[in-house]
């Protein structure tokens with residue numbers, strides 16, 4: 102069956118479900134259902150590991166989405182969008198039209214769509230324009246791939262969405278790209294889950310190809326199958342995953358454990374009668390991370406021991422990066438004044454560390470530093486957490502009353518992290534506290550005076566949130582006395598210094614672990630989407646699990662080796678997608694966008710306002726794109 106026939110069958114089956122199972126009406130435009138930040142938190146936690154373990158893939162896809170005006174979405178297993186990356190004006194306008202965080206794409210609610218349908222079908226699905234069941238989504242194309250965990254459970258979906266396309270080749274390319282990316286994420290999760298096991302890749306061809314990094318079988322010390330990836334399951338003929346578990350490898354793959362071990366690192370031919378895979382690739386011990394090759398002492402030490410919050414001074418933060426130097430200069434100038442500070446920067450770029458340093462530099466250094474992460478506390482609790490409540494306000498265990506974080510930071514600094522995630526009504530209360538310099542706890546009558554320095558942080562674009570009404574404008578100006586933007590790690594000029602400094606900090610006292618030059622180069626080449634936090638995690642793990650006295654290239658996780666420009670590592674050829682494919686896509690998307698805009702203008706009799714309405718973008722965007730693509734009204738040529 103051709104891919105096109107299969108695709109149209111998938112859409113047809115979904116439309117049937119919408120009609121007969123869910124009782125939806127394909128002629129009614131229903132607004133998308135939206136869940137609140139608090140309601141999606143659990144779902145976000147579920148996909149957090151997938152994102153962290155495959156940050157290189159996430160980063161690459163995000164860049165591609167940015168260059169091509171798509172949004173990139175992560176959904177939880179119920180089809181609810183829990184994370185959105187929309188980095189361009191066009192992509193943000195799609196988010197505002199219903200493709201944003203919190204939107205429910207469960208097929209039973211939203212009808213046929215990329216995310217919901219791919220989760221049900223457990224395969225990559227493209228739903229373009231008219232193929233959507235709910236007319237609300239017909240202006241879009243959604244290409245989604247399900248994310249499946251190593252036990253075969255759906256974790257959610259990865260999606261690229263944009264304005265619907267007319268060109269089949271563009272949709273087909275995106276479909277392939279998402280398929281690849283999702284399989285890569287699954288493979289990263291699998292390899293992490295079975296990092297202490299012997300892993301064998303399967304393929305139908307003798308060369309080392311994609312399949313060998315996706316169709317993975319994990320073996321226990323006795324040579325029995327203890328894990329199978331989705332792709333491996335299908336190469337083994339499909340069926341029930343559990344029917345393969347605990348069986349000896351020679352029974353399943355037709356090759357003994359001894360033969361696999363002695364041929365590790367080389368492709369081996371196996372009896373094709375057993376499986377559809379005629380070839381296996383036993384991963385070398387180093388990349389499989391087999392425990393026998395590691396000193397037991399290090400394995401026992403868990404890398405994720407609780408870490409005290411780093412306390413550094415402004416002096417220690419200065420470093421040799423020009424932007425950081427200027428940031429520190431500004432921070433010093435305002436440290437003894439009561440100007441509210443807004444820290445902006447990507448996640449993990451050191452905003453809290455900077456806030457603490459600023460507090461230490463201020464005359465309030467002997468007062469408390471109180472940090473509140475507005476995104477980590479459920480909406481329902483944030484109110485009492487911040488403002489406290491009077492005794493007797495609540496029944497049960499809360500009778501005694503509670504002092505809020507605002508009052509607790511009296512004579513000190515209040516650090517509100519992720520302020521962009523604060524609910525609008527709480528923003529109003531906070532604004533009142535800041536203007537009146539007093540706080541009234543819940544259920545209380547008497548306001549309590551407070552004297553505090555406020556430092557807020559966010560990775561979100563607050564100015565844009567003000568424009569879309571998600572953030573109060575007056576509060577924005579109130580907290581933005583001085584804005585300090587922390588550079589992402591990949592743009593810092595002192596990256597090498599930071600790598601050495603953190604490697605020292607992660608080593609046992611007095612025994613700093615050195616880095617081999619190849620490992621250092623690899624770290625220097627990485628995009629570091631998780632910034633200093635990610636760097637610290639990578640080094641902390643490498644210090645613990647290294648085989649020799651230094652950190653070698655092989656001690657770094659696969660995704661870091663691959664992330665370094667695809668130059669190194671066993672699987673370097675397979676992700677990111679070859680540069681020429683990406684540039685081909687960009688070019689093809691550019692052409693399609695030109696055609697789309699041209700057509701919209703023609704259909705609107707060259708009325709820019711009408712064309713903008715049809716495409717769901719601003720007039721300014723149409724004017725800009727007309728210039729970019731050299732589109733000229735026929736009567737003005």
Ligand SMILES: Nc1ncnc2c1ncn2[C@@H]1O[C@H](COP(=O)(O)OP(=O)(O)OP(=O)(O)O)[C@@H](O)[C@H]1O
Pocket residue numbers: 410411413418446447448449450451452453454455518558560603633634637
């Ligand atoms: N200058 C630095 N030197 C060494 N380590 C640092 C530095 N800045 C940050 N870190 C480390 O990076 C990690 C993340 O820092 P921090 O929590 O301040 O980031 P953040 O920007 O507030 O993150 P988020 O936006 O996710 O809250 C911390 O573990 C901290 O130890």
